[in-house]
Amino acid sequence: MKTFTAQMSVRRGRWRLYVVLFNTAERWPEHCFGRALPVPTFTERADALSLLGFEPEPGAEWTWTEDTEIPDDPASAVVLIAALTVRSWTGALS
Template sequence: MPYRHGRWLLIVVLLGVPLSQCSELQWPEGTPTPTPAQRREALAALGYRAAPGAEWQWAEMSADPDAVDAGPVELFAALDVQPIGGE
């Protein structure tokens, strides 16, 4: 779930599936950080839910690896998921 260009984007990344074919949902520009309930609703709309015991992990990634301490960063969150109704 990266924050880029003023928008939060939820992407369900599946191993072995090209990113261009992964399910995604985008919140409108300027939306504040989606709440846990909004994230659950977005996952459900895409057919997924949090895996048992999974928790959101927040991190930042440098937009420019050569300017780790000086450049802007991208904030993103990750969560292990599973299909609704599946294991």
């Protein structure tokens, strides 16, 4: 089964979760949580993935990476990006 990377970050003051689709012109599946705080819970993230037709790969864990809004500027605001390996949801309708 093919795997994908789901990522979650804050954009325009709201957390959003999206699934990265390489080598396609298709729009990436995305879910907006509509808030900055609190950070979406594990359950909320799993529910959002399910709505998008994906589920975590067995044994996968969320990893968090720190980035900056302005590359190479140490004074730039920090951007947190979470990532998880996912697969198409086995219960999804074809």
